[in-house]
């Protein structure tokens with residue numbers, strides 16, 4: 001395949017579109033769009049989110065030691081983009097976007113009710129990366145859309161309908177269709 005070199009930049013995809021929900025020591029809630037978020041350890045279950053140090057979200061997490069990562073469904077692309085364009089210092093973003101903030105079970109930060117997956121995290125560490133802080137949160141609880149489960153407890157990805165972000169191109173896409181089973185279909189290439 002012929003390639004074009006892009007140099008050191010942040011073009012990489014796919015990335016998730018998430019809303020990080022937080023509470024400050026003043027009790028105010030905030031939500032912020034983050035695509036630099038993902039699972040970084042299974043044992044213990046840990047979520048990493050990279051935040052510019054000037055985000056209100058980062059200040060909140062430092063103050064209260066908790067945050068939630070909420071998966072954005074494709075139907076909420078405009079609302080999620082709005083939450084990435086404005087700071088909670090200037091807007092009550094949940095109110096303007098028409099998103100509902102509900103109670104979490106383990107942390108003081110709220111959950112975005114319209115998100116199909118909510119991950120409750122307790123801040124355990126952070127790594128300084130220039131202007132960014134990679135915050136690491138122990139996963140305390142995950143809430144998954146009940147309607148995604150069939151009778152045997154298997155989850156249907158179509159219900160989660162995750163909004164995919166293409167970093168560098170700055171586009172949102174939906175998931176498309178399933179192409180293979182993970183941890184399984186690669187086995188077809190195992191040597192006999």
Ligand SMILES: Cc1cc2nc3c(=O)[nH]c(=O)nc-3n(C[C@H](O)[C@H](O)[C@H](O)COP(=O)(O)O)c2cc1C
Nearest residue numbers: 032033034035036051052055056057084086087088
């Ligand atoms: C698609 C998208 C993804 C983003 N991802 C991140 C991210 O991972 N980390 C970050 O610090 N800012 C990210 N931003 C920018 C913040 O969401 C934005 O600066 C926001 O206004 C911060 O809100 P706050 O001050 O209320 O925390 C992203 C914005 C968009 C539109």
